[in-house]
Amino acid sequence: MFEVVKDSPRFVVVNKTQAQSFHAEDGPGFFVAVEAALGQKLWPVHRLDKVTTGLVLFAKDSEAAATLGRLFEERQIKKCYLALSDKKPSKKQGLIKGDMSKARRGAWRLQRTTQNPAITRFDSQALGDGLRLYRLWPHTGKTHQLRVAMKSLGAPILGDELYGGSPHQRVCLHAYALAFSAFGEAVQVLAAPDFLDAPPPPFEEAP
Secondary structure, eight states: OEEEEEEOSSEEEEEEOSOOOSSOSSSSOHHHHHHHHHTSOOEEOOOOOTTOEEEEEEESSHHHHHHHHHHHHTTOSEEEEEEEESSOOSOSSEEEEEOEEEOSTTOEEEOSOOSSOEEEEEEEEEEETTEEEEEEEESSOOTTHHHHHHHHTTOOOTTOGGGTOOOOSSOOEEEEEEEEEETTEEEEEEOOOTTOSSOOOOOOOOO
16 A cells, blocks of 8 residues: 655655545545554645555654645645656647646546646656656646646546546556655655556656
């Protein structure tokens, strides 16, 4: 379900290794399960979609939670996600920007307006066998932002059938890297996804 990848006095970073709701749905959610497994109270400062795997940051006290929450709000915590698609994109790198509105079946759609836009920088590389690997750098944190961004490219994420992706055993979206400075240390944490056979690309901040 998860593995600890960095344990510090004020926070812990875990790798969510399978699809699971962050909060309670049909049983204890991921957050409660991590608290129980680690045997301590935690404060969530961000979250992942149910289908998304990868790095999640938890604070160990309320003051740390306030500090980390402020860093997220100020976009001082750098994030990079990895995704796979088997569809040809309209462009191979660039910026995806637009307002998001609710669609049907719990989905969202990207609009042409930019009053309060979701912003995602991305690049990609061919892997062979019709697959392409995407690095995604979200500048904002909207619900389903990366899944909607990929759909807008004409390259929905492999396994993400809600957004038109090809059927697969999982949705191939993974929170790969977190980088920030807090509590007297510079932190950079990586966790490779299970859907890549080769080593993942090096972490870089958004171009």
